[in-house]
Amino acid sequence: MQKLRGRVWIASFLALISLLGSALPQVALAAASQPAPAGNVTFKDESGDTTTPIKHVIVIIGENHTYDNVFGTYQPVHGQTVNNLLSEGIVTASGNLGKHVSKAQQETATDTKAYQLTPTKTGKYQTLPQPYTTYAQGQPQNVPDQRFPANLPNGPYQITKYVPYENSYIGDPLHRFYQMWQQQDGGKADLYTWVHETAGDDNGALPPKPTNQGALSMGYYNMSTGDAPFFKQMADTYASSDNYHQAVMGGTGANHIMLGTGDSAYYQDAQGRPTVPPSNQIENPNPKPGTNNNYTQDGYSGGSYSNCSDPSQPGVNQIQSYIHSLPYAPFRNGDCAPGAYYLLNNYLPGYTPSGQLSSGTPYIVPPQKFPTIADELSARNVSWKYYGQGMNDGKTPSQYFCPICDPFQYATSIMTTSKKNNLQDFTQFQKDVTNNTLPAVSFIKPDEIHDGHPASSSLSIFENYSKDIVNEVKSNPKLFKDTAILITFDEGGGYYDSGYIQPLTFFGDGPRVPLMVVSPYSKRGYVDHTYNDHVSILKFIEANWKLHTLSSRSLDNLPNPRTSAYNPYKPVNGPAIGNLMELFNFHHDD
Template sequence: MRRLALACCGALISSAAAAAGASSALSTTPIEHVIVLVGENRTFDNLYGVYQPRKGQTVSNLLSKKIVNKDGTPGPRFADAAQKLGLSAGAYTPTPEFNGVYGILPQPWAGGAFGQRQDVPDARFPSNLPNGPFQITHHVSYGAHTGDPTHRFFQMWQQVDGGKNDYFVWVADQTGPGPSNPYPTPMTPGRTLQGGVAMGFYNMSTGDAPLFKRLADQYAIADNYHQPIMGGTTANYFALATADVGYYTENGQAAVPPAKLIENPDAQPGTNNWYTEDGYRGGTYVNCADPEQPGVAGIRALLAGLPYRAFNDGNCAPGHYYMVNNLDPAYAPSGEPLPLGPDKFLLPPQSMPHIGDAMTAGGVSWKWYSGGRNDGKKLDKEYCGMCDTPTFFSSTMNGPDKDKLVDLMQFYVDVKDAASFPSVAVIAPYDSISGHPGYAMETSFDELVAGVMERVKANPALWKSTAILVTFDEGGGYYDSGYVQAIDFFGDGTRIPLIAISPWAKKGAVDHTYYDHASIAKFIERNWSLPPISPRSRDNLPNPVHGKADPYVPVNRPAIGDLMNLFDFSNARR
């Protein structure tokens, strides 16, 4: 639908890049540079839940749905977000049985929060919060360290509950990150350091997140952009680079991982949803092609009951154990292979293609900037190996593209020269400025975004041809009220923010097109005339067709957009 609208721009030439030889591929739009800046763990409602757009625009959030009022207090339809108690004994189900409704939220804990007690509920929050979303800054300042909600694969399927979004609290408080989680203390049923922390949100109407409010007012945001995989950081960063999911290998071939690393979310005997094997030092892989494997049958049944056919019938290849939770790469940042084993929690080297391979093949220059990468060999806590995604791939770590993986500090050097700046740049922050709940602060990520913008704008030759896409790896387990499209066995997950900052972005627009991280790959491919990454990657999906009855649900599901609706190229010179 949008391809014809861009035909006028196909002849635009990237003069600066062409003159310098930085990239041989020509963009089909005036956007010659894309910078993808990734924060961590915020759903759309967590950040934009009380955002009020410019006149003429509409947004789907807590305020527009009357779940909360402008001042953050419970609204007329507060009960629409009420959290329920579930019941799941025996075989795992993504849609647990209804077992009652919370009278009040269990008091939030400060699990993982820097400088806060971990062994008791967080006394900064009251013990009688109403059952629904609550404004975090009614109790602590914007930027304070607060608890880290549970955000793992099988848990999130249950939290979303087939689209009802009503088990966020129960799953987190009852199951947490699973029995194999030792941080900061071993988990036990009903003692998971969670409480109602997942229901917290910030309020732009009362001054929270002022930078993100200003960016939404001045540029374009999407209120239907999603994390592609249920769960946490590694799988979602991986999907950002591949529009796909990694899997366990031996000598480059699909293989069976050690038993301890295979997920088993079936409830332990005599418990209510206390998983058998799951957690940051346990289950990570699932063979979703085999309905006899724990956790598989329930999700496959949910997909089979959809009013449309899931992508590639679930996108599960026989004999493949897919990574659905966090692992680090099996290469050091220097390229040195790391020892593998059942206690190493590393994803073996991957041979599937990623977007960097596609860009290199198509003559599109790129770099991946990672905070702390120069110190990664020393296991610096500021370096997020699972965010340095090309490090997972043999094609990169054993080839010339390894030089395209650089420290974040190099960005501040490269951004000064528009002629040699890469066509595509991905920025993975230092851990402490990622905005991740618990050990980082949202305000620190705000400062990073502002700094990147400032430096790009300070170079007019670069700014006039750049789109900065600010998003988050995933929602971090926070509640969100938005629609979720089931695409395949792995997701989608909850909505997350996406902001398009560019001279070409529609001013103050709120785009309702359905997107996820594969949309960034689709944008790059369309902008530089590249093919999809692989036959099974989600960038093969069509752009959504949205009807008047519901602007958020594609009528041609499953479908994912290419982000072009965020931009206006009508004034581009021919």
């Protein structure tokens, strides 16, 4: 069966979708219609009790593009600065290589014994290998993509020199946890191509299967020549960040969980105690015998958990040693609990959208006991919803619906209570905008067709999807006047990025991804350099509605960054992440 998207569904995942449980209640929850507490207590909606003028936050989450992949040649409005491929002199505005391209040139390496975070280098690529199609729609599968040259110069290349921007499907770069750590090469970011060419995800196959990647990771879109025009317009008109990061070095599932909880899922029993997953579900990035860096067990039919508290586990000591060599201590509360095998990539959540236990495949994350931002919002009587495109109002979800993308489907506290009724189809969002019944906090997840994921979607499709939502909200002035729309991406999808990464724990952070903040209160044309990641969204929601942090482990406990005058990107009090407040001006008169 054809693999779908970079989180790459195994066949049994899609089979499960057709079995997803009973229908969600046909309920349109208004902003003030959270379930009443038990007893005779009268429900009081406190959604409007905020510390800023923002009464509605809408979070739109696309898929798999780094900041440089989208904003690599962005030129901000007068008075603003940006850190990207263009400003670093790595490329030119016309899409050619710049005089400082050596900063981004890719190297080869050797790693034949055990997983190495910084393997021995063996030289630079003379030319980059031809990008592959992987499973791109409308293209022959898993072959060199003949639309691209077979001798690309060593450095980032403009994708749209070879394919049109609008609705072009290109191959999907590799983007899993241990690969993402390794491609960074201890901060030098010079092993993207080599890792993608060698690591594989074939779970022990001998001889190893071809990687079918080429230099997919080094492609970027060019705003200076007209690519991503709406995103450019939003950055010019409102506010954006050039220092916002995926929170986990890994795929879709782990990053969405972090976005909803500030924490990571682990394999556990019904009481929430750590247990050992099946052996074929444990990661082993050590190279197979006789190979150069072809991982032993890492792929979409197994290999997504690691016991990162045990330095003897494959790959663990290399990452932990690197983190503990840094000039600051990592966030220990949010690191690896003893004996816990943490999810690093993608498995199905423990529940279907209707609250039934997931079944039909062994690759399911056990129901999780962690608290979520939805629990904290509900406890404070602040309304919220998760709108999943393709959820189909509780009927059997579309095959393009993303079950691994909903952080709340992993949580027992949501899915075994009436709070699960707040998971609704995207069509309900459109009704809520029209009827002025939008909740205080909305999470929007497009389906696989519209989410921008390489191969199964495109950046232009997600851009137009986001544009429709922004225009729809802006067409309701009563709503938009106190709304902040946050447009971001779950993770970089394996694409190259030149930005600084601040390790917080074993899990991440990962590379930069775009963030645009569309609001009447956004600073006009502002490019924020504050170090942020997905948990910064939680920190903003918590600060705005006076909520508690979610747990002692959650990364929302981290302080806001302080920086030095000569480097606004790197916190001097690390580990630290912002709360997005710097992107707003709450004192203007217009």
